[in-house]
Amino acid sequence: MQVVVIGGGAAGTSAALEIRKRLRDATIIVFNEGPHTEYSPCALPFVIGGHIGSFDDIIMHSPSFYDSIAHIDLRLSTRVTSIDRDVKQVHTTHGIESYDKLVIATGSTPALPPVEGLAEACASERIVVFKDLDDAKAVDELCDSSKRALVIGAGLIGTEMAVALNERGLSVTVAEALPTILPHVLDEDMASRVIRHLISVGINVRTATCVEHIAVNDTSVSALLAGEEEEFDFCIVACGVCAVEGLAAEAGLDVEGGIFVSETMQTTDPDIYACGDCCSSVCAITGNRTLSQLGSTAVRQSKVLAAHLAGSPVQFPPVLNTAITRLAGLDIASTGLTHALAHEAGFDTESSRYKGQTLPEYYPGGDEIVIKLVFTPTGHIIGGQVIGTSGVLTRIDALSVAIQNGMDLGQVTIMETAYTPPVSPTIDPLCTAAEMALRRLKKKTG
Numbered sequence: 001m002q003v004v005v006i007g008g009g010a011a012g013t014s015a016a017l018e019i020r021k022r023l024r025d026a027t028i029i030v031f032n033e034g035p036h037t038e039y040s041p042c043a044l045p046f047v048i049g050g051h052i053g054s055f056d057d058i059i060m061h062s063p064s065f066y067d068s069i070a071h072i073d074l075r076l077s078t079r080v081t082s083i084d085r086d087v088k089q090v091h092t093t094h095g096i097e098s099y100d101k102l103v104i105a106t107g108s109t110p111a112l113p114p115v116e117g118l119a120e121a122c123a124s125e126r127i128v129v130f131k132d133l134d135d136a137k138a139v140d141e142l143c144d145s146s147k148r149a150l151v152i153g154a155g156l157i158g159t160e161m162a163v164a165l166n167e168r169g170l171s172v173t174v175a176e177a178l179p180t181i182l183p184h185v186l187d188e189d190m191a192s193r194v195i196r197h198l199i200s201v202g203i204n205v206r207t208a209t210c211v212e213h214i215a216v217n218d219t220s221v222s223a224l225l226a227g228e229e230e231e232f233d234f235c236i237v238a239c240g241v242c243a244v245e246g247l248a249a250e251a252g253l254d255v256e257g258g259i260f261v262s263e264t265m266q267t268t269d270p271d272i273y274a275c276g277d278c279c280s281s282v283c284a285i286t287g288n289r290t291l292s293q294l295g296s297t298a299v300r301q302s303k304v305l306a307a308h309l310a311g312s313p314v315q316f317p318p319v320l321n322t323a324i325t326r327l328a329g330l331d332i333a334s335t336g337l338t339h340a341l342a343h344e345a346g347f348d349t350e351s352s353r354y355k356g357q358t359l360p361e362y363y364p365g366g367d368e369i370v371i372k373l374v375f376t377p378t379g380h381i382i383g384g385q386v387i388g389t390s391g392v393l394t395r396i397d398a399l400s401v402a403i404q405n406g407m408d409l410g411q412v413t414i415m416e417t418a419y420t421p422p423v424s425p426t427i428d429p430l431c432t433a434a435e436m437a438l439r440r441l442k443k444k445t446g
Helices: 010-022 041-048 063-069 133-143 156-167 188-200 246-250 295-309 339-344 392-404 409-413 429-445
Strands: 002-006 027-031 073-075 080-084 089-092 095-098 101-104 108-110 127-129 148-152 171-175 204-206 211-216 221-225 228-232 234-237 241-243 272-274 280-282 289-291 323-327 330-336 350-357 368-375 381-388
Touching (some): 002 010, 010 101, 041 133, 127 133, 133 156, 148 228, 156 171, 171 221, 188 330, 188 368, 188 381, 272 295, 323 392, 339 381, 368 392, 368 429
Parallel strands (some): 002 027, 002 101, 027 073, 101 272, 127 234, 148 171, 148 234, 171 204
Antiparallel strands (some): 089 095, 211 221, 350 368
16 A cells, blocks of 8 residues: 655654554655654744753654654655546656555645735745744744844734743734634633733733734834834734645545545545644534644544554544643643633533632642633533643643533532642542532522
8 A cells, every 4th residue: 555645744744653553564655845854833932932952852753764764755845736536646846656545734824914014024034924943943043133023913822932032031012903812712801811921921912903014124123003113123923824725625625624524534535534734623512613723633633544544443533622831831721612712603601710729728839720611501511721830731631521521510520539738639629610610500590
């Protein structure tokens, strides 16, 4: 069997390696448009911020690994220009290759906001539309000769980059057109806590602020913010990403804001699979198609893809988009729908917020933790958010598992958790948060 993979990022490379584990005799060819082997894109802000020693540290494997150990034919700087499904071939910038099975892992591309002058300004090295390793290296170099930076967009990447620049000693302004930050992760009441934290470390967070115009000269970037002209040394654009689905669409495959795939990661052509940022998933709450552009999703999809391609009857489950980040020492996490997104989706929902401690009151060193739960009038949990300086990961993961298994508020209140004073309280904060939510619900319904 000859398997061709289009894309050498986390999804494509993971798929190739997982296929190799299961099909020892298969010929596997990976085409990557860029010059780099697989690295961790999520780690880029933390290299710039100084938490990781160098960009070399986030490279997963060397080219020699793929050749001599994994026996994968990795072809860098090679773009696939078209897919011919009739003869099962891909056309590339360096020739034509046949396939028995094809994997599309073309990833995503940055979205540009409708800012006057931005498209022209992007030709300047002082405007970085942030996406990949080369962009991160460009920002890293700019930091060494700059004092002021503008970040357009306050999603996960925008806020992480703002913190990284702040840690490098720059004066940072974040401009977000929406009235809140991290809108797909947090509700406004929870986001306000993060905004206060970012302001406390010196980051100028400006929500409900559109960048109306941008211009560049040899030494600076001029931006019109809410009617006032401001000068910066450089600007980072981080306004989300779009699925790269052009190849699939041109080949006649179904795309729905992302390449359509079944539970087995197959497209509408059973010999063509897709995984990662380029394909759509099913939302576990709404049942609708959605994008799950997370590194963890990409790797899980690649495992299901490889297992199915090798003959195992596995399926990729609906997603909750469980996510976490760390911003200047504060951990922020979410799973499922926020209250705002649930309302937009037509759900009748309630929410409850609980502020507790990660350790018993009598034990020194405990940290504040805030947990918000989103639930239906019947107590069915459809989302949650957690903020704190410790203990956030364990609670969001437990909440994700609870939602995946259909647990309601009552079941979470008596969920079995571990206890010892130096590590955790007798009753876990997540259980207490569910109890508070249940009380609120009972009080409202009588």
